[in-house]
Amino acid sequence: MNFKLKDIVPQLITVLAVVLVFGFFTYNAQINMENRGIDFGYGFLSQESSFDVQFSLIEYDGSHSYFRAYLVGLLNTILVSVIGIIIATILGVIVGIARLSPNYLINKFAAFYVEFFRNIPLLLQIFFWYFAALRALPLPQDAEAMFGVFFLTIKGLYVPAFIWQNFNIFIYSIIAAIIAIIVIRAHAKKVQENQGKQIPVFLISIGLIFILPLLSFLIGGVRLSFEVPVLKQLATTSFIYEGGVSLPPELIALTLSLSLYTATFIAECVRAGIQGVGKGQKEAAASIGLTPNQVLKLVIMPQALRIIIPPTTNQYLNLTKNSSLAAAIAYPDLVLVFAGTALMQTGKAIEIVSITMFTYLTLSISISILMNWYNKKIAIQEK
Amino acid sequence: MFKYLKQLTSLVAMVAVLFTFTTESMAAKKSKTLKNTQKKGFVRCGVSQGLPGFSNADAAGNWTGVDVDVCRAVAAAVLGDANKVKFTPLSAKERFTALTSGEIDILSRNTTWTLSRDADIGLTFVGVNFYDGQGFMVRKSSGITSTSQFKDGISACTNIGTTTELNMRDFFNSKGISYEPVAFEKADEVVAAYDAGRCDTYTTDKSGLAAQRTKMKNPDEHIVLPETISKEPLGPVVRQGDAVWEDIVRWSLNTMIEAEEYGITSANADMMKTSDNPAIKRLVGAEGELGAAFGLDNDWSLRIIKQVGNYGESYKRNIADTGILPDRGPNQLWTKGGILYVPPAR
Numbered sequence: 001m002n003f004k005l006k007d008i009v010p011q012l013i014t015v016l017a018v019v020l021v022f023g024f025f026t027y028n029a030q031i032n033m034e035n036r037g038i039d040f041g042y043g044f045l046s047q048e049s050s051f052d053v054q055f056s057l058i059e060y061d062g063s064h065s066y067f068r069a070y071l072v073g074l075l076n077t078i079l080v081s082v083i084g085i086i087i088a089t090i091l092g093v094i095v096g097i098a099r100l101s102p103n104y105l106i107n108k109f110a111a112f113y114v115e116f117f118r119n120i121p122l123l124l125q126i127f128f129w130y131f132a133a134l135r136a137l138p139l140p141q142d143a144e145a146m147f148g149v150f151f152l153t154i155k156g157l158y159v160p161a162f163i164w165q166n167f168n169i170f171i172y173s174i175i176a177a178i179i180a181i182i183v184i185r186a187h188a189k190k191v192q193e194n195q196g197k198q199i200p201v202f203l204i205s206i207g208l209i210f211i212l213p214l215l216s217f218l219i220g221g222v223r224l225s226f227e228v229p230v231l232k233q234l235a236t237t238s239f240i241y242e243g244g245v246s247l248p249p250e251l252i253a254l255t256l257s258l259s260l261y262t263a264t265f266i267a268e269c270v271r272a273g274i275q276g277v278g279k280g281q282k283e284a285a286a287s288i289g290l291t292p293n294q295v296l297k298l299v300i301m302p303q304a305l306r307i308i309i310p311p312t313t314n315q316y317l318n319l320t321k322n323s324s325l326a327a328a329i330a331y332p333d334l335v336l337v338f339a340g341t342a343l344m345q346t347g348k349a350i351e352i353v354s355i356t357m358f359t360y361l362t363l364s365i366s367i368s369i370l371m372n373w374y375n376k377k378i379a380i381q382e383k
Numbered sequence: 384m385f386k387y388l389k390q391l392t393s394l395v396a397m398v399a400v401l402f403t404f405t406t407e408s409m410a411a412k413k414s415k416t417l418k419n420t421q422k423k424g425f426v427r428c429g430v431s432q433g434l435p436g437f438s439n440a441d442a443a444g445n446w447t448g449v450d451v452d453v454c455r456a457v458a459a460a461v462l463g464d465a466n467k468v469k470f471t472p473l474s475a476k477e478r479f480t481a482l483t484s485g486e487i488d489i490l491s492r493n494t495t496w497t498l499s500r501d502a503d504i505g506l507t508f509v510g511v512n513f514y515d516g517q518g519f520m521v522r523k524s525s526g527i528t529s530t531s532q533f534k535d536g537i538s539a540c541t542n543i544g545t546t547t548e549l550n551m552r553d554f555f556n557s558k559g560i561s562y563e564p565v566a567f568e569k570a571d572e573v574v575a576a577y578d579a580g581r582c583d584t585y586t587t588d589k590s591g592l593a594a595q596r597t598k599m600k601n602p603d604e605h606i607v608l609p610e611t612i613s614k615e616p617l618g619p620v621v622r623q624g625d626a627v628w629e630d631i632v633r634w635s636l637n638t639m640i641e642a643e644e645y646g647i648t649s650a651n652a653d654m655m656k657t658s659d660n661p662a663i664k665r666l667v668g669a670e671g672e673l674g675a676a677f678g679l680d681n682d683w684s685l686r687i688i689k690q691v692g693n694y695g696e697s698y699k700r701n702i703a704d705t706g707i708l709p710d711r712g713p714n715q716l717w718t719k720g721g722i723l724y725v726p727p728a729r
Binding site: 032033035038039050051052053054062131134135139154155232234235236237238240242248249250327328329330332336340341343344345346347349 | 475476479480483484499500503504505521522524525526527532533534536537538540543544545548549551552556562563564565566567568569572575576579580581583624
């Protein structure tokens, strides 16, 4: 009994403290809001927002609801996070491996990159890429076409729009290719386990992913044409490009700064991971006759990944949360659109901040769950 | 135990108040904000992050501007010294939360008086210290001289969290023009982006445009278009629920405007005590007991005029002489063709 009590009491005290603290803040907020005549409620979400947003992945204008504005901000946050994570990972892996390169120049250059970008505050980097780099870009009328169709200007990057015919057939062909690759890989594994014969899965996979979509063009009736942006004059010295797709400079600057910043940390994770695998492992693998490629793929990487993944997960979470610095350079993310404009127009500070916090929490937990699942998958399988 | 503690604190507060002011009244007891302000010894005032003419800090951290002068007037009235103000620079987004949460006691930050703000979010507007309207700035070289020349695809830089965003949508929608809104959190970044060429036009209140224009790399390259697309009555705001404090701020502002009407300036205020006009005598505290209603002494309005000046002096010093808007336009007294008209102090 005594022993049990000792176990339970601290738990009870913790729960009580949490409840009391939350209760106090809720009560306090309630009293203060009542005194100041502020209503509490989430009803505003269905009201007309009556403000426009610069850049949106879904159809939106001021006649939609505040909830729709929330979705616009959320999707923009997810967009910049996903692109940022992909670029940061690719760059981070390359730089991490480069730091271990025996080539002096590559090695030092990678080290310089890491030390330079991870030691400057992110907000300053965002300002640099947005304001300093933006000023250096040409006005639309002075922009030189890259490859004849891309235009990088102070008002954004204009790229040709893809205009598809029978787009669904093209998608089916890609899905078919992916299914075929999975089947072939499973088959190849079985063949190797049973007969020790190796099938060149990689080459076959590459062939499939190219040939099937190509067939969809040749016999499936899929057609692709491009709509190239065309310069349009608004006033004597003011121009824009019309047609095509325009990527706002805010998105480009934000993605660039987030990726370059986070890649430095991922590079260090990768370096630590590879260096964390014992030298003996590599030598042992080589001694049983594996090729250098096989050594990396079958022996080094599976072990290194176990070291790399957990700290890299942190970096992914950081990148997602850091994307809220977008507000400084007018990229319409969740914080700017919802916790900014919508909060101002409605005055519903507590409601909106709580929704925003909950949303970031959900995003972070989703990334964590995904990465933990992957981490578990590559962990040592004890039999 | 708690009972005694409460009594003790109110006793301390009362003693502190008695030291600064001998005329403790019912009104002061009723106004928590007034009591706290006198206890702290300074007025907590929310201002902009730097808008020349309205609220702007110099390199030494001294704030000037017509919005700043409202807070200084209140400090002169309730504390006896116009310099006893603590200024808190706020972004458009932060301003109302700062006021309702009690971080500041007056918000004097070129804030537009609208129905929803007044009624919805626990705020009370006390008056108008600047009649403004939203306009557009463009580069002179663009050849645009009127908003009727705007075309589809125009990009407009502005601040988030303002009525500007809503007016802009109303304006472009009614004209049937598609536009790209580029909204920043801070005014400095809006100016930088517009100046760099990111946007074709910069839209905010016309006074703001005139003020920000002075910050551009080359102010002469930009013009403010003649059209005004909205009504923007700007004025100080207080928290809802403290009627006495609300009155003090309202009548501090009114005093400045009425002083101009009667020709009372910071220079001649003392001499006006012997004026024949009872309205003037009331304003300089030589007649009547106007301060008592707020729990203030009778010289509260005299101090405002002597230390801060009348509205005209404040406008000249901050907005006209700095070259922002030399013409007072609607912000002229009603007796001189403007719309500044305040209720009489009696």
